[in-house]
Amino acid sequence: MRTRNRLSAKGAASLGAGKFADGAGLWLYKQERERGKWVFRVTVHGKRREMGLGAFPDVSLADARKKADDARAMAQDGLDPIKEREKARRKAERNMHLLNDIALDAFEARKAELKGDGKAGRWFSPLEIHVLPRLGKMPVAEIDQIDIRDTLAPIWHDKAHTAKKALNRLSLCLKHAAALGLEVDLQAPEKARALLGKQRHETKNIPAMPWPEVPAFYKSLNDGTVTHLALRLLILTGLRSAAIRFARLDEIEGDVWTVPAERVKGRVGATQPFRVPLSGEALAVIEQAKRHARDGFLFPSVRKGVISGATMSRHMERLGMEYRPHGFRSSFRDWIAESTNTPHDVAETAIGHTVGGAVERAYKRTDFLEQRRALHERWAGYLTAKADNVVRIG
Structure with a gap:
């Protein structure tokens, strides 16, 4: 077994330019005494890989060892840690889509189904007025039933019909986000409905002459x-x-x-x-x-x-x-x-x-x-x- 933990934090800081092994695949590459980077060397499926773990001294020796341990565990499971990190990065970027953007994209996708391509604004306005001011800048992946409940609670009883429309539009936005491959809680709107409870003022039909x-x-x-x-x-x-x-x-x-x-x-x-x-x-x-x-x-x-x-x-x-x-x-x-x-x-x-x-x-x-x-x-x-x-x- 390779010797580990050859370096010390103080010793790493005093080293000049060069490549220095900490052991078990972790290396410190230094361009000069004050600047360098951490590298993890690993063999996956018979192929030699070098994985950057961050800049020195911004990433400490302890943090570099922790990152190397995680990457080593992936390699032992037959996974390429570099590819897995890239997947995680893409997933994080994908899930950073804000509700504002998703709502606009969902509206654009539905225009053909709406009267006059939705120019009257009736489809989008419940979102624009009652949801987006509070939740618009949140990543859709982070929106849960508590966020939705707190957003619609002020109008849930006093503007029952509008609140229902807003909840329905928000549900469609989350489904749109899921179709884009984002990780969202599609049950959040129904959970929020349960938390909000039965509306005191039910929607009334338009009065019709007998x-x-x-x-x-x-x-x-x-x-x-x-x-x-x-x-x-x-x-x-x-x-x-x-x-x-x-x-x-x-x-x-x-x-x-x-x-x-x-x-x-x-x-x-x-x-x-x-x-x-x-x-x-x-x-x-x-x-x-x-x-x-x-x-x-x-x-x-x-x-x-x-x-x-x-x-x-x-x-x-x-x-x-x-x-x-x-x-x-x-x-x-x-x-x-x-x-x-x-x-x-x-x-x-x-x-x-x-x-x-x-x-x-x-x-x-x-x-x-x-x-x-x-x-x-x-x-x-x-x-x-x-x-x-x-x-x-x-």
């Missing part, structure tokens, strides 16, 4: 203004307000309105636009709206662009209603469920929902246009005549 009340409200929208006409078309089609507000004349051909897929939430990622059958009543509303049209848009604002997302809501607020325009989708869907025997897939497609998984959709490519045309005509008839009879749609 469908028996809709005809009377529809008939009250009779002054021919942009707001009234937009609300009428929204109720008739069952679409969301963005699809209505940005409606263009060149999207309508005959009695079919082809809405670009990016304007119909819930059909994000669809390769085909969404065709909406227009009832006779809907066509009459569009005809009235044409006199307001500007730059191709059916519902322009007073100044430029189109009416805002709040325009229709404010009209209902002024009437003292708690209901909101978005709720008419539920009104329409409830009417279908309670007053017709419309097949589920047809009913869901009527309000712009994507039906079935990716594989199922690949084989079943129909959008039930003809069945929906009959359904929309009967909905329009109900709205304008306030018919209470049960409609059967085959």
Whole structure:
């Protein structure tokens, strides 16, 4: 066995230029009396290797011996200590990614799935406002359930819906980090949820007008203004307000309105636009709206662009209603469920929902246009005549 510990700390400091063995593969290479480096010589798989252990005198003799012992143990296990150190270095660098960077990268990767490529900021804002100010500069590998709990606790009860969104977005960021090869605790968000406890204020659905009340409200929208006409078309089609507000004349051909897929939430990622059958009543509303049209848009604002997302809501607020325009989708869907025997897939497609998984959709490519045309005509008839009879749609 080789003699070990030949050098002393004081003796090493007094040595001039040269190479000096401490034993068992540890050497001190000195360029001059005050400066040098520690080197560990080892044979791995029959190949001679020299592994630098740090500069002298920054690395003490005791520290150099400890590093040599660790490297020697690896070599005895058949591992190359130089390669293992490089692996550890790359792993440490990989896991130093900050949440700020991961969140931006995750957002960029999901833009194609988001309405308008996420330009409205609704996907990123819960992170940007409530998570990143506190955790953004932390390496994702270090984020645990305590960090998440402490970050979301201030809004967990008072802003329940926003807090849930923030937790969901953070979970997606951690999954994105894991996909990049980073070591993260994917269970941390659920652990944090358990620590935060049940929320006192549960998320409430958007208030929807009961469908028996809709005809009377529809008939009250009779002054021919942009707001009234937009609300009428929204109720008739069952679409969301963005699809209505940005409606263009060149999207309508005959009695079919082809809405670009990016304007119909819930059909994000669809390769085909969404065709909406227009009832006779809907066509009459569009005809009235044409006199307001500007730059191709059916519902322009007073100044430029189109009416805002709040325009229709404010009209209902002024009437003292708690209901909101978005709720008419539920009104329409409830009417279908309670007053017709419309097949589920047809009913869901009527309000712009994507039906079935990716594989199922690949084989079943129909959008039930003809069945929906009959359904929309009967909905329009109900709205304008306030018919209470049960409609059967085959």
